[in-house]
Amino acid sequence: xxxxxxxxxxxxxxxxxxxxxxxxxxxxxxxxxxxxxxxxxxxxxxxxxxxxxxxxxxxxxxxxxxxxxxxxxxxxxxxxxxxxxxxxxxxxxxxxxxxxxxxxxxxxxxxxxxxxxxxxxxxxxxxxxxxxxxxxxxxxxxxxxxxxxxxxxxxxxxxxxxxxxxxxxxxxxxxxxxxxxxxxxxxxxxxxxxxxxxxxxxxxxxxxxxxxxxxxxxxxxxxxxxxxxxxxxxxxxxxxxxxxxxxxxxxxxxxxxxxxxxxxxxxxxxxxxxxxxxxxxxxxxxxxxxxxxxxxxxxxxxxxxxxxxxxxxxxxxxxxxxxxxxxxxxxxxxxxxxxxxxxxxxxxxxxxxxxxxxxxxxxxxxxxxxxxxxxxxxxxxxxxxxxxxxxxxxxxxxxxxxxxxxxxxxxxxxxxxxxxxxxxxxxxxxxxxxxxxxxxxxxxxxxxxxxxxxx
Amino acid sequence: xxxxxxxxxxxxxxxxxxxxxxxxxxxxxxxxxxxxxxxxxxxxxxxxxxxxxxxxxxxxxxxxxxxxxxxxxxxxxxxxxxxxxxxxxxxxxxxxxxxxxxxxxxxxxxxxxxxxxxxxxxxxxxxxxxxxxxxxxxxxxxxxxxxxxxxxxxxxxxxxxxxxxxxxxxxxxxxxxxxxxxxxxxxxxxxxxxxxxxxxxxxxxxxxxxxxxxxxxxxxxxxxxxxxxxxxxxxxxxxxxxxxxxxxxxxxxxxxxxxxxxxxxxxxxxxxxxxxxxxxxxxxxxxxxxxxxxxxxxxxxxxxxxxxxxxxxxxxxxxxxxxxxxxxxxxxxxxxxxxxxxxxxxxxxxxxxxxxxxxxxxxxxxxxxxxxxxxxxxxxxxxxxxxxxxxxxxxxxxxxxxxxxxxxxxxxxxxxxxxxxxxxxxxxxxxxxxxxxxxxxxxxxxxxxxxxxxx
Numbered sequence: 069x070x071x072x073x074x075x076x077x078x079x080x081x082x083x084x085x086x087x088x089x090x091x092x093x094x095x096x097x098x099x100x101x102x103x104x105x106x107x108x109x110x111x112x113x114x115x116x117x118x119x120x121x122x123x124x125x126x127x128x129x130x131x132x133x134x135x136x137x138x139x140x141x142x143x144x145x146x147x148x149x150x151x152x153x154x155x156x157x158x159x160x161x162x163x164x165x166x167x168x169x170x171x172x173x174x175x176x177x178x179x180x181x182x183x184x185x186x187x188x189x190x191x192x193x194x195x196x197x198x199x200x201x202x203x204x205x206x207x208x209x210x211x212x213x214x215x216x217x218x219x220x221x222x223x224x225x226x227x228x229x230x231x232x233x234x235x236x237x238x239x240x241x242x243x244x245x246x247x248x249x250x251x252x253x254x255x256x257x258x259x260x261x262x263x264x265x266x267x268x269x270x271x272x273x274x275x276x277x278x279x280x281x282x283x284x285x286x287x288x289x290x291x292x293x294x295x296x297x298x299x300x301x302x303x304x305x306x307x308x309x310x311x312x313x314x315x316x317x318x319x320x321x322x323x324x325x326x327x328x329x330x331x332x333x334x335x336x337x338x339x340x341x342x343x344x345x346x347x348x349x350x351x352x353x354x355x356x357x358x359x360x361x362x363x364x365x366x367x368x369x370x371x372x373x374x375x376x377x378x379x380x381x382x383x384x385x386x387x388x389x390x391x392x393x394x395x396x397x398x399x400x401x402x403x404x405x406x407x408x409x410x411x412x413x414x415x416x417x418x419x420x421x422x423x424x425x426x427x428x429x430x431x432x433x434x435x436x437x438x439x440x441x442x443x444x445x446x447x448x449x450x451x452x453x454x455x456x457x458x459x460x461x462x463x464x465x466x467x468x469x470x471x472x473x474x475x476x477x478x479x480x481x482x483x484x485x486x487x488x489x490x491x492x493x494x495x496x497x498x499x500x501x502x503x504x505x506x507x508x509x510x511x512x513x514x515x516x517x518x519x520x521x522x523x
Numbered sequence: 524x525x526x527x528x529x530x531x532x533x534x535x536x537x538x539x540x541x542x543x544x545x546x547x548x549x550x551x552x553x554x555x556x557x558x559x560x561x562x563x564x565x566x567x568x569x570x571x572x573x574x575x576x577x578x579x580x581x582x583x584x585x586x587x588x589x590x591x592x593x594x595x596x597x598x599x600x601x602x603x604x605x606x607x608x609x610x611x612x613x614x615x616x617x618x619x620x621x622x623x624x625x626x627x628x629x630x631x632x633x634x635x636x637x638x639x640x641x642x643x644x645x646x647x648x649x650x651x652x653x654x655x656x657x658x659x660x661x662x663x664x665x666x667x668x669x670x671x672x673x674x675x676x677x678x679x680x681x682x683x684x685x686x687x688x689x690x691x692x693x694x695x696x697x698x699x700x701x702x703x704x705x706x707x708x709x710x711x712x713x714x715x716x717x718x719x720x721x722x723x724x725x726x727x728x729x730x731x732x733x734x735x736x737x738x739x740x741x742x743x744x745x746x747x748x749x750x751x752x753x754x755x756x757x758x759x760x761x762x763x764x765x766x767x768x769x770x771x772x773x774x775x776x777x778x779x780x781x782x783x784x785x786x787x788x789x790x791x792x793x794x795x796x797x798x799x800x801x802x803x804x805x806x807x808x809x810x811x812x813x814x815x816x817x818x819x820x821x822x823x824x825x826x827x828x829x830x831x832x833x834x835x836x837x838x839x840x841x842x843x844x845x846x847x848x849x850x851x852x853x854x855x856x857x858x859x860x861x862x863x864x865x866x867x868x869x870x871x872x873x874x875x876x877x878x879x880x881x882x883x884x885x886x887x888x889x890x891x892x893x894x895x896x897x898x899x900x901x902x903x904x905x906x907x908x909x910x911x912x913x914x915x916x917x918x919x920x921x922x923x924x925x926x927x928x929x930x931x932x933x934x935x936x937x938x939x940x941x942x943x944x945x946x947x948x949x950x951x952x953x954x955x956x957x958x959x960x961x962x963x964x965x966x967x968x969x970x971x972x973x974x975x976x977x978x
Contacts, residue, residue, distance in 0.1 A: 095911060144866075167877065171832075172869050213907035215945075232877070233833035235905035239944050281833055309833060314849055315840030318832070318873050347967050348837070348943070349804075377626075377773070378688035378736055378764060382803070385770030394769055411599075414627050418773050422622065422687070450690035452668035456550060488803070489694050490670075491946065512802050 071193050072260075072268040074161040076204040076250055078136035079108065082159070084128060084150050085142035085166075086111040086119055096141070097122065099213040110135065128153035137161045139201060139211050144168030144176070147197065148183045155190025162187070163211055164196035165231075170256050171198055184258045199255030200231030203238065205248050206274055212253075214238045222247020223276035223359040225269040227262055229254045229283045236348070237279065245498055245507060246356050249274035261286060263294035270298040277303040277359040279351060283310045285333075292336050299341030303358040303520070306337055307345045343520050350516065353508035357517035360506045361482035364521040367441025369395035371434045372418035374446035375427055379486070379511060380418030383444055386515035392522070394418070395440035404433045423453070428469030435477040442482040442521065444514045445471075445505075447497065454493050464493070464500040472502035479504070482521050484514045526648050527715075527723040529616040531659040531705055533591035534563065537614070539583060539605050540597035540621075541566040541574055551596070552577065554668040565590065583608035592616045594656060594666050599623030599631070602652065603638045610645025617642070618666055619651035620686075625711050626653055639713045654710030655686030658693065660703050661729055667708075669693045677702020678731035678814040680724040682717050684709045684738045691803070692734065700953060700962060701811050704729035716741060718749035725753040732758040732814040734806060738765045740788075747791050754796030758813040758975070761792055762800045798975050805971065808963040812972035815961045816937035819976040822896025824850035826889045827873035829901035830882055834941070834966060835873030838899055841970035847977070849873070850895035859888045878908070883924030890932040897937040897976065899969045900926075900960075902952065909948050919948070919955040927957035934959070937976050939969045 087094055097120045100106045110131045111124045118124060125131050128138075128150065138154045140147055144166050154162055169180035180197060187194050195201060201211030205221040212231070218238045224246055228234035234253040241248055249272060252265045262280055269275045278298060285291055298304050310316040312330065337344050343358075345351035370392050374380040384394060394417045397405075405415045408426045419434070421427045427447055434440060447468055457467055475483060483505045487494040498507055508514050541552055552575045555561045565586045566579045573579060580586050583593075583605065593609045595602055599621050609617055624635035635652060642649050650656060656666030660676040667686070673693045679701055683689035689708040696703055704727060707720045717735055724730045733753060740746055753759050765771040767785065792799050798813075800806035825847050829835040839849060849872045852860075860870045863881045874889070876882045882902055889895060902923055912922055930938060938960045942949040953962055963969050 095907070099907075168866055172866075213905070213911075215906045215910075228833070230831060230833040232831040232903060232905065235907075236831065236834075236903055236943055239906045243945060283833070283836055307837075309836035309840055312840045312843035314843040315836050317849075318836040318839035318871070347965055348834075349965060376685060376687040376691065378683070378685040378738070379691075379803075381738055381764035381770045381773040382762075384773035385764055385767045388767035388769040394772075411623055411627075416773070448687060448691055450668070450687065451670045451694045452550070452554075452690075455670075456668075488691060490698060510802055510804060 081109040082135045082138040084112045084140045103208045135159045140164045151186045163201040167198040194259040196255040199253040203251035217242035225275040225278045226251040227265045228281040266294040266298040270301045280306045282308045295340035304342040307351045353513035357506040371395045371440030372444045373430045376448045377420040379446045383511035386512045390515045390519035398437045401437040432474045435474045446486040464496040536564040537590045537593040539567045539595045558663045590614045595619045606641045618656040622653040649714040651710040654708040658706035672697035680730040680733045681706040682720045683736045721749040721753040725756045735761045737763045750795035759797040762806045808968035812961040826850045826895030827899045828885045831903045832875040834901045838966035841967045845970045845974035853892045856892040887929045890929045901941040919951040
């Protein structure tokens with residue numbers, strides 16, 4: 069069995085350093101209980117007593133069960149002894165959430181090397197230190213507290229070097245309608261690193277896209293090899309910091325790693341088949357598309373429908389920069405649109421419907437058009453018009469049609485909606501658009517995602 | 524008097540083509556009434572009758588008053604006669620909202636040239652055609668319907684070639700807390716263009732930043748000269764589409780203009796002192812900062828405080844790419860933070876407070892530090908922690924301190940907060956942060972904005 073299974077599907081758990089007073093680790097027993105995991109958890113604290121109705125053991129040795137996974141939240145100075153005690157008990161997997169190691173300099177670096185040596189002696193694999201562990205949405209197991217919506221099982225796995233960053237993603241993704249499969253936060257990664265989780269997530273049936281936030285790299289060759297293998301099976305999107313001298317200095321103090329030359333990574337990522345994101349927002353939009361859309365194949369002709377000529381023009385610019393092309397509409401599409409469109413409408417691609425009210429018909433028509441290999445829709449409506457429609461009893465569905473139905477006419481082609489505007493309206497749009505069309509936040513991100521799907 | 528004043532501060536108004544049936548122009552009398560402008564408006568439609576309790580005149584000649592500004596919403600084929608009738612009545616300013624001109628090809632181009640010739644004969648200045656006119660938040664005058672929040676007077680003027688795009692900005696800006704002074708949508712700009720509105724907004728006391736969305740350029744030399752003059756008095760941010768062969772083709776069909784070589788514009792904009800934005804989102808974030816923050820001056824050292832080391836590293840990367848540097852914290856700052864910080868905290872710049880709870884003290888300390896020339900704050904908190912705080916009665920203000928107060932210690936330095944996370948939390952943060960610190964959506968946009976302020 070892959071040892072990483074113990075991290076995501078433990079049958080028993082030890083929480084070393086459970087506390088009753090607010091502070092780091094205070095909330096863990098609470099949310100383990102809420103998610104139904106406290107019954108499988110053995111709490112450890114020299115003070116003993118009870119937390120959340122569950123007995124607290126005074127030592128690791130006192131735990132009356134075999135432990136699959138330990139979560140260590142004691143201060144840095146006590147971590148090594150905890151690892152030794154866990155090793156003696158036969159525990160083979162541990163998450164060290166405690167900070168205070170290499171990120172503080174040489175003293176901390178020595179300390180974490182001692183911890184690693186202790187673990188190795190017992191054949192124990194470590195995640196961390198200076199991390200917040202893992203999330204598995206399938207069995208609702210998590211060593212960090214996350215919002216309920218983040219627990220809706222999905223297709224996107226996250227490997228984040230930093231715990232807070234992993235959390236940011238967990239918060240953000242459900243907000244944009246993206247659902248998660250598993251999360252691993254690595255921290256100082258003295259043992260398990262990106263390569264290990266890439267291997268594991270590549271074999272995970274729940275996962276379609278792997279997002280990596282990366283600072284430094286320990287073993288470039290190993291990472292590259294794992295990346296290559298993963299990219300054969302899953303989409304991998306990487307956001308890497310420390311890619312400039314200043315960023316590199318910042319990551320050094322953050323998780324104690326040295327990030328190397330940016331251009332080298334750039335080439336290596338590309339060679340492996342991974343997609344490099346330039347910002348958090350871009351990474352999220354790419355995941356949105358890659359986790360839901362079919363490949364573009366060899367085609368590169370995109371059909372664009374919008375109610376804003378300006379956004380159409382910005383989209384055309386973005387497609388060009390990504391090496392994509394604009395499709396010619398078929399005669400059938402041209403006929404249909406011209407028949408419906410008012411005289412002032414110039415039927416081109418991007419097709420700018422303006423305020424003509426034919427957006428619905430245009431979307432239906434282009435999904436039936438054999439020429440485009442993929443689609444971008446930008447249904448922008450001034451909020452004032454939205455309000456008017458609302459007064460008249462209209463919503464996105466009545467006004468723009470049911471795209472879930474139209475989409476069935478070209479299921480094998482990627483389709484992306486760029487949603488802009490007030491939240492109330494974009495939420496309405498999202499539920500109209502459905503799960504089979506990806507929603508992103510800008511024409512530029514839509515074009516970049518389509519370009520990925522082309523490879 | 525500058526003729527453009529008639530467009531933003533008319534004393535009387537004619538609405539040529541007012542209708543009672545839903546369609547283009549249907550809502551205009553309604554919202555003119557709501558904003559208190561219907562009493563100054565003379566409605567014109569051959570059918571006569573009444574709309575919203577106001578008499579409808581059967582012809583322009585029948586209007587029993589002198590007219591400052593006409594808004595024309597009749598079909599394209601009837602526009603020329605309307606312009607002639609208005610000219611005969613002595614009207615010197617008109618907005619043509621009707622579409623169906625050069626954006627449709629040669630026939631439409633000839634039509635709009637005839638319209639322009641007719642206007643010139645009477646010394647009438649035209650805005651449009653194919654636009655939605657103007658907004659003035661000071662006197663609540665607008666020829667398009669906009670949401671109430673967009674009418675809060677602010678410091679950002681908008682020049683948008685496309686009407687829908689102007690509307691998108693109007694919808695978006697209040698959502699991100701940015702307030703507008705005036706808006707002009709240009710459409711096919713057969714007469715008045717960017718240069719005219721740049722000149723006008725440069726002299727507008729309400730305006731600090733001018734945003735331009737531009738497709739083609741009629742007269743590059745004139746635009747460049749207007750840009751140069753404007754940039755001496757205001758910040759000018761330009762988002763230009765049609766900058767690639769595909770985008771250029773798209774803009775041609777959209778507002779009937781030819782956009783030229785991208786690199787030429789790039790150089791010209793830079794030379795003039797304008798800032799070029801690469802996306803709508805970037806444009807909005809730049810406006811957010813430039814409309815509220817003091818200049819960085821000759822300094823280029825930035826202080827960064829964050830609770831996410833990863834975002835700190837991404838910020839350091841972005842600062843480097845923009846030619847900025849990281850400040851060294853003063854001894855006083857280092858002492859203060861080290862005294863408060865837990866042992867695991869490495870006091871550097873970017874200062875990553877992690878979950879230590881010293882964010883509040885760090886912000887206060889660095890505002891007092893003489894070394895940084897500007898600041899970026901990224902207070903990221905996992906939503907689960909936010910929930911816990913809420914249960915304990917905390918909010919952004921109690922947890923992170925009152926930045927409005929801290930900010931007074933360095934009023935002359937630009938300060939930017941990057942806000943990420945669930946909307947409920949970022950709204951709470953925004954009200955804590957106050958109006959004197961700019962809020963943006965990414966470290967990259969924060970760094971670019973600071974680099975602008977350095978010029």
